[in-house]
Amino acid sequence: MTTRNNTTPYWRLSGFYFFYFASLGALIPYWGLYLKDIGFDAGAIGSLMAVIMATKIISPNIWGWIADHTGKRMAIVRIGSLCAVLAFIGVFYTRQFWWLALVMLVFSFFWNAALPQFEATTFNHLGTETHRYSSIRLWGSIGFVVAVWGLGELLEFTGMGILPAILLGLFIGIWLMSLWVPEDAAGHLSLDHEPLRKVLTQPAVLGLLASCFFMQASHGPYYAFYSIYMSSHGYSLFIIGLLWALGVIAEVIVFLFMHRLVPRFGLKRLLIVSLLLASLRWLMLGLFPDNLVLMLSAQCLHAATFGIYHAAAIQLIHYYFRGRHQGKGQALYSSLSFGAGGAIGTLLSGHAWESVGGEVIYMTAAVFSLIAALISWRSVDNPAFNQVK
Numbered sequence: 001m002t003t004r005n006n007t008t009p010y011w012r013l014s015g016f017y018f019f020y021f022a023s024l025g026a027l028i029p030y031w032g033l034y035l036k037d038i039g040f041d042a043g044a045i046g047s048l049m050a051v052i053m054a055t056k057i058i059s060p061n062i063w064g065w066i067a068d069h070t071g072k073r074m075a076i077v078r079i080g081s082l083c084a085v086l087a088f089i090g091v092f093y094t095r096q097f098w099w100l101a102l103v104m105l106v107f108s109f110f111w112n113a114a115l116p117q118f119e120a121t122t123f124n125h126l127g128t129e130t131h132r133y134s135s136i137r138l139w140g141s142i143g144f145v146v147a148v149w150g151l152g153e154l155l156e157f158t159g160m161g162i163l164p165a166i167l168l169g170l171f172i173g174i175w176l177m178s179l180w181v182p183e184d185a186a187g188h189l190s191l192d193h194e195p196l197r198k199v200l201t202q203p204a205v206l207g208l209l210a211s212c213f214f215m216q217a218s219h220g221p222y223y224a225f226y227s228i229y230m231s232s233h234g235y236s237l238f239i240i241g242l243l244w245a246l247g248v249i250a251e252v253i254v255f256l257f258m259h260r261l262v263p264r265f266g267l268k269r270l271l272i273v274s275l276l277l278a279s280l281r282w283l284m285l286g287l288f289p290d291n292l293v294l295m296l297s298a299q300c301l302h303a304a305t306f307g308i309y310h311a312a313a314i315q316l317i318h319y320y321f322r323g324r325h326q327g328k329g330q331a332l333y334s335s336l337s338f339g340a341g342g343a344i345g346t347l348l349s350g351h352a353w354e355s356v357g358g359e360v361i362y363m364t365a366a367v368f369s370l371i372a373a374l375i376s377w378r379s380v381d382n383p384a385f386n387q388v389k
Contacts, residue, residue, distance in 0.1 A: 017140030025147030046350010056339025064331030080113035081175035152241015207379025212337035218368035220345020247302030254307035268382035274309035275373035286362030
């Protein structure tokens with residue numbers, strides 16, 4: 001790990017990432033199984049999971065605009081985290097589909113407000129050392145591993161009913177950690193910047209955002225149905241949790257070395273390689289789900305399909321969106337990729353799952369990530385390392 005600047009509140013920033021992604025480690029792998037356990041079919045599960053991602057289309061942009069015009073990023077993170085806690089309490093009231101859809105809509109509107117603004121806060125802290133982002137972000141991956149690995153065995157013993165209470169505890173942890181990061185951590189952004197429309201009309205920016213959209217669309221069936229898919233092929237919850245954890249452990253390892261990979265290979269090359277490896281990963285899932293060795297190998301590819309991809313994409317966003325556009329840039333990245341892309345991928349896979357099967361769905365995902373690679377190859381810039389700092 002690189003030596004950190006003494007002015008950077010390393011552990012405060014890392015602690016927030018730890019709890020935020022621990023909540024993802026509980027929500028993404030197991031929420032679909034919880035919904036199945038309480039009686040929902042694949043179409044309903046896909047719709048409810050898509051609600052969480054769909055709010056990323058709007059929520060980050062609203063909060064990003066407010067943050068860029070007020071400079072109060074951490075205030076938004078705190079408010080969003082607290083309101084998410086209060087909204088999520090609604091899941092304990094009833095298990096009716098439309099009520100849960102409403103609760104997840106309100107919850108995720110506030111929950112999705114926090115991360116893009118916290119990402120901008122982290123980059124402002126790092127200043128000219130943006131390549132050190134991965135050494136802080138890796139604690140989010142560690143939190144994910146702790147949650148997904150620990151919960152696999154716990155839920156197999158206790159049943160799925162305890163999951164909402166565990167999630168509520170993790171959401172409270174996110175809010176408490178947000179109180180520990182001071183408001184001045186977000187910094188004050190320069191008023192000297194080019195109009196946002198000029199940034200958005202650059203072919204390289206449009207290409208990057210389109211690539212991110214297709215990449216996350218390809219992840220839709222993975223985040224919503226991977227646990228259900230593995231369970232249908234005879235894997236236990238413990239093994240499923242182990243597979244999820246293995247993927248994120250691989251992600252942690254690559255985060256430790258990203259500060260060396262970026263100056264050596266460049267962001268564009270790393271981005272394209274990660275997109276091509278995503279196609280390979282989805283093909284392996286679609287064609288060989290019963291082969292444990294290949295499933296372990298596919299999970300190791302998470303090092304590239306999330307670790308390298310996210311680190312490269314988010315630094316390219318930071319490179320293109322400067323000054324007071326940083327918050328809006330992070331918000332657009334979140335809303336168009338994890339939001340619109342993830343929601344469409346999840347919704348389509350949910351409604352086609354029972355008719356065509358998981359194998360076909362994952363092979364379709366491989367096509368989506370290949371499209372993302374082609375777009376990146378044709379349009380995305382490859383900035384010099386000193387330009388990204």
